[in-house]
Amino acid sequence: MGWRLDHSGREVPGGSERSDAARNRRRILEVARGLFEERGVGEVTMEEISRRAAVGKGTLYRRYPNKGLLCQALLDEPTRHLQREVMEVLGRPDLAPREKLCEFLDRLVWFMEDNLDLLYGGHQALPPADRLAHPAYDWRRGTVLGLLREAVRRDELDPDLDVEYVATALLAPLEVELYHHQRRVLGISAGRISAGLRSLVPG
Amino acid sequence: MGWRLDHSGREVPGGSERSDAARNRRRILEVARGLFEERGVGEVTMEEISRRAAVGKGTLYRRYPNKGLLCQALLDEPTRHLQREVMEVLGRPDLAPREKLCEFLDRLVWFMEDNLDLLYGGHQALPPADRLAHPAYDWRRGTVLGLLREAVRRDELDPDLDVEYVATALLAPLEVELYHHQRRVLGISAGRISAGLRSLVPG
DNA sequence: GAATCAAGCGGACGCAAGTCCGCTTTAAGC
């Protein structure tokens, strides 16, 4: 008896995975990663992934209901890594909340940078509605919100500020589509985005 | 000899529309508006629109390459209205640039509010990449940018601020998907969004 | 090690998007 991750990354109680299922999952992820790197997310069909993984389309779809969630699964490891890094920053007693926040936004930018193709996936990655409902988004927003509240508590921020809204708004420029547009279409550098974003942190 | 609008709203020189084409265009827009209002953008297929407008699918697609651009065409009038209103605000000599900016953001919020269904269209409206390349977005960003620069010129804003970036970032929370999420999923009021947004204007 | 049955599998199928190309209509020139 163990824990499993459902397709949106939530942990779900349940018996452990059947061995054939586990084998197929590994094959799917391996094949998908390969094809995505080789030709780009947008140029690979679910059909092809299932064929190359020697698995039926139904099997692929049951585990990963769409290409976006398959990309998410590939992002699982990098995401955990980001979260570990951030936890570490949050624990540093020498940093004020505002500094922690800037640091956090910085790490997010680098995360975007490292994983932009999987995150964006030629319009075919996780659709925005799903993204905003995804636990990873809640985690980001919760982190920002916590830091803003902490700053208010320490009188480093106007207590009348609608921190709930500001948390959402600070993350908005990092929405994948916009980030991609800035980086790949307009050619803005990641550093400039980082800096601009930090300049928006209130206080 | 006259002017015509291409499917992304740009004016394009060319002979005036053939009469049959004009008739079909009117019928398509009329039918689409009706169906969208009746059942919601997401529940209507292009196929059905073409059938009900008594027009071939090819015809529909040549004029409106996808559902999003069809929605845009329906938003044409409201958009012009918004632009007229904004021009008026920008002309008022009694307002400081920062006040004009707040006013502008306010109007944008009300525009979103009035047209959310066509703008969002159950994930099937204009895809984000097209939206950011659309002249309507350029207009918004240009307006914000102009006001920020004016504020810098008048020493009402730190001259080291990356106004280019800030213009993008201020508009980011108004991206349709996020706005829709806040309004329809989280239930945040339009007024709260307006206020929150204004609080982010630097200076 | 046989029986059981839920979990897993996979390909045929349905659906809507978007393309293609031969046919029709319009309106401009004579």
Place this chain on the structure above:
DNA sequence: GCTTAAAGCGGACTTGCGTCCGCTTGATTC
């Protein structure tokens, strides 16, 4: 008003997503 070529038309077709449901397989129990 006839000719003509360019603009417009429209439905058959292709493609890829996602579903459905009868079959198979693996773990568990006795």
